[in-house]
Amino acid sequence: MSGMKSDVLVIGGGTAACAAAEAVLQAGKQVTMVFPNGGSSEVSAGSVDILGVVPGEEPRICGDYREGIRALLERYPDHVYGKCGGELDTGVQALVSLAEAGGYRLKGFDGKNVWIPNMLGTFSVNALVPEMLAGGALVPGEEKKVLVIGVKGNAAFNAEAAAMSYQQYQKKLGGKADYFSAEIRLTGWGDRRKVSDGELADYLDTREGAQELISAVRTFCGNGKYHFDTILFPPVLGYVKYQELLAEIKAACGCDAAEVQALGNSVVGYRFTRALYRALETRGAVLLRGAKAESISPAENGIDAVCTIGLTDQLHPGEKMTIHASSAVLATGGFVGGGIKARRTEVWIELLEEKLGGITTEVLDRNALSRSGQDFMRMGAEVKDDLSVKNETYNGRLFACGDVLAGHNSASERSGAGIAAASAYLAGKNAAANI
Secondary structure, three states: OEEEEEEEEEEOOOHHHHHHHHHHHHOOOOEEEEEOOOHHHHHOOOOEOOOOEEOOOOOEEOOEHHHHHHHHHHHOOOOOHHHHHHHHHHHHHHHHHHHHHOOOOEEEOOOEOEEEEEOOOOEEEEOEEEHHHHOOOOOOOOOOEEEEEEEOOOOOOOHHHHHHHHHHHHHHHOOOOEEEEEEEOOOOOOOOOOOOHHHHHHHHOOHHHHHHHHHHHHHHHHHOOOOOOEEEEOOOOOOOOHHHHHHHHHHHHOOEEEEOEOOOOHHHHHHHHHHHHHHHHHOOOEEEEOEEEEEEEEEOOEEEEEEEEOOOOOOOOOEEEEEEEEEEEEOOOEOOEOOEEEEOOEEEEOOOOEEEEEOOHHHOOOOOOOOOOOHHHHOOEOEOOOOEEOOHHHOOOEEEOHHHEOOOOHHHHOOHHHHHHHHHHHHHHHHHHOO
16 A cells, blocks of 8 residues: 655545645645545536525525624524634635636625526525626616527526526516527537537637637627627536637627526536646645545544545556545535435444434424525534544544534525635644644
């Protein structure tokens, strides 16, 4: 069995893992990340939600996420933000800077939440969004004409249905825009009835695809009786050259343009995650992709992790490697991401082999869309104020962050990226200081 050493080992490859690794690098220490894939960030919307809703019998939508966090902590004093909220600004800024260094630009709105049209025909609340989405943000009271574009054969986004839904849904948020729709036909992939998001993004990364899209949209706008203020596209404008394509569309049509927000879309998740990886590697982080931490254990002056590196299937067992680090950060995700799993009716933290409890009627609400959120989603790793796990076996050298932590429900709170950034930055900083 081979081996290697690192100052800090980060287990995970998602948003929290990247923010933790960046904190370690900023502290001047060596960091190694081990992960099989990008976790939930790889299929994310690529935006940063900090707190959109304070859940409860009467959920409170937050226009100002800082005021929302204060209200959340009054209702849930043991919430994760109570431990790591002091690092929120630093953690989010670290994540934003890391993404930008990798070529992925995020835009904030003076500390406020904004509403962005999404693929479902509703609006999602976010604190920071990719620049690709910023032009589509709903501005209460603003009167403008918006064209929603769909691509024939791309069944993932129905432009007509989305435009009709935006028209109605915006009224709840004070919107006064008029939404129209059009479906354009692209022929570059031949005579096919269906085309996936990924195939469409690949085509639009080519010069031929970009020019065909621009020509089709410009022709439609030129033949119509309206001048549109904004054009909305599905989130598929390329994996690599999307920013250049959007700029060309704006110039050709003489108006603003944006993508709508993805919901579990691999194109946007790929952009976001790969940008973070590029920046981390440029700054000196070691990323062991396609690897899995099988077990962790305390060791002399640190933590040992037994990992499987490389392809694993029936014919390929992978290479076993032990990584020794002075400290480690657990950033494996929760139920989404695989850090927490159910074993029949019991819930376990996988790598810690720690039982959290059982799924009983006491922690379940029969209403799957409960306004307070499902209590079992708040299960997770218990940590001290410095985010080291309370399990004394690890001698204060193992830290946890992100969705694996107990005391929050990012799905009902719209808080996933904010919690990831704040808790991961604190965990990474403390792990580096523990060397």
